Amino acid sequence: MSFLEVKNLKVHYPIRSGFFNKIVDYIYAVDGVSLTIEQGKTYGLVGESGSGKSTIGKAIIGLEKIKSGKIIYKGKEIDRKFRNRKNEYNKNVQMIFQDSLSSLNPKKRIIDIISEPLKNFENLTETENKKKILELLEIVGLSEDALYKYPHEFSGGQRQRIGIARAVATKPQLIIADEPVSALDLSVQAQVLNYMKDIQKQYNLSYLFISHDLGVVKHMCDYIYILNSGRFVETGTKTDIYDFSEHPYTKRLIAAIPEIHPEKRLENALKRKKIEEEYQKNKKNFYDENGKVFDLKKLTDTHFVALK
Ligand SMILES: Nc1ncnc2c1ncn2[C@@H]1O[C@H](COP(=O)(O)OP(=O)(O)OP(=O)(O)O)[C@@H](O)[C@H]1O
Ligand SMILES: [Mg+2]
Numbered sequence: 001m002s003f004l005e006v007k008n009l010k011v012h013y014p015i016r017s018g019f020f021n022k023i024v025d026y027i028y029a030v031d032g033v034s035l036t037i038e039q040g041k042t043y044g045l046v047g048e049s050g051s052g053k054s055t056i057g058k059a060i061i062g063l064e065k066i067k068s069g070k071i072i073y074k075g076k077e078i079d080r081k082f083r084n085r086k087n088e089y090n091k092n093v094q095m096i097f098q099d100s101l102s103s104l105n106p107k108k109r110i111i112d113i114i115s116e117p118l119k120n121f122e123n124l125t126e127t128e129n130k131k132k133i134l135e136l137l138e139i140v141g142l143s144e145d146a147l148y149k150y151p152h153e154f155s156g157g158q159r160q161r162i163g164i165a166r167a168v169a170t171k172p173q174l175i176i177a178d179e180p181v182s183a184l185d186l187s188v189q190a191q192v193l194n195y196m197k198d199i200q201k202q203y204n205l206s207y208l209f210i211s212h213d214l215g216v217v218k219h220m221c222d223y224i225y226i227l228n229s230g231r232f233v234e235t236g237t238k239t240d241i242y243d244f245s246e247h248p249y250t251k252r253l254i255a256a257i258p259e260i261h262p263e264k265r266l267e268n269a270l271k272r273k274k275i276e277e278e279y280q281k282n283k284k285n286f287y288d289e290n291g292k293v294f295d296l297k298k299l300t301d302t303h304f305v306a307l308k
Contacts (some may be wrong), residue, residue, distance in 0.1 A: 001075045003074065003148065009032070009034070012067045030059065037091070040201060042209055043206070049117070053212075059071075091120075092172050092173045094166075098178040133147065140164050146162075160192065163180075175206075177196070179211055182212070214254055222237065231292070232293075249286065252275050286308065293306050
């Protein structure tokens with residue numbers, strides 16, 4: 001039995017217009033994705049801006065209304081109206097949000113922000129709570145004087161670490177990490193990623209690691225889901241994706257990984273141009289007549305691709 005299974009998930013946002021604010025159409029932000037998460041593993045969710053990554057994450061924790069599909073937690077289907085319920089699922093599945101500034105309440109102090117998820121599940125006295133928050137701050141490398149400050153008094157990197165402290169407070173088993181390091185300097189990125197790996201080992205955590213950057217994902221993930229227009233175009237292990245990718249959309253993302261060796265930059269740029277041309281020329285092979293990504297087909301036991 002898998003820790004979490006998402007089956008044929010769809011999230012459609014209504015587009016409203018006119019004086020009566022009538023629904024005139026829908027954005028198919030997530031349009032039929034299935035994924036499986038096992039304990040202790042890291043899964044990459046990769047795609048360009050607007051491909052639906054955050055929507056999938058938020059739907060899993062119950063922050064987005066699901067059009068259809070199932071979320072199965074330890075073999076049991078989760079009720080669609082589970083949001084804000086103080087149940088085991090909400091304790092065990094936490095999220096680090098993409099935008100640390102807008103996801104941390106600006107009027108609350110750090111101690112209250114990090115305590116929030118804890119309060120739903122544990123009855124701690126004020127002293128116990130403070131002790132716990134201090135431990136969490138220490139783990140993410142922030143000092144005691146952070147306790148009574150407000151989010152705007154921190155740098156982007158520090159705020160991201162506050163988001164991580166909040167997400168790990170309830171000792172979850174799965175953390176959905178939405179672009180956890182994309183706002184950070186390279187040196188701080190490494191620090192945060194290493195910390196995430198450390199606590200993973202300690203608690204046998206699973207991650208759903210959301211990123212547009214296949215470079216970072218390579219460093220972190222066991223299995224990778226490539227998302228394009230709300231559907232998966234390719235899924236596979238690190239080797240499947242980085243060494244044997246079949247889908248031009250995946251190849252394009254891989255070619256976009258910045259080249260660190262200056263002598264290879266020109267070669268890389270030419271390769272990128274060729275891949276882009278191939279992608280534009282062959283579009284009919286990977287989108288059906290309605291512009292929708294095909295269903296995934298099995299290549300090997302681990303590798304799936306959505307080609308005609
Ligand atoms: N609340 C909303 N109402 C209407 N449309 C939305 C809403 N949230 C997201 N969308 C649309 O759904 C699609 C997917 O958005 P989503 O935020 O999931 O993308 P993303 O892959 O996380 O992008 P990014 O890399 O920029 O964070 C986009 O077209 C977006 O404009
Ligand atoms: Mg996003």
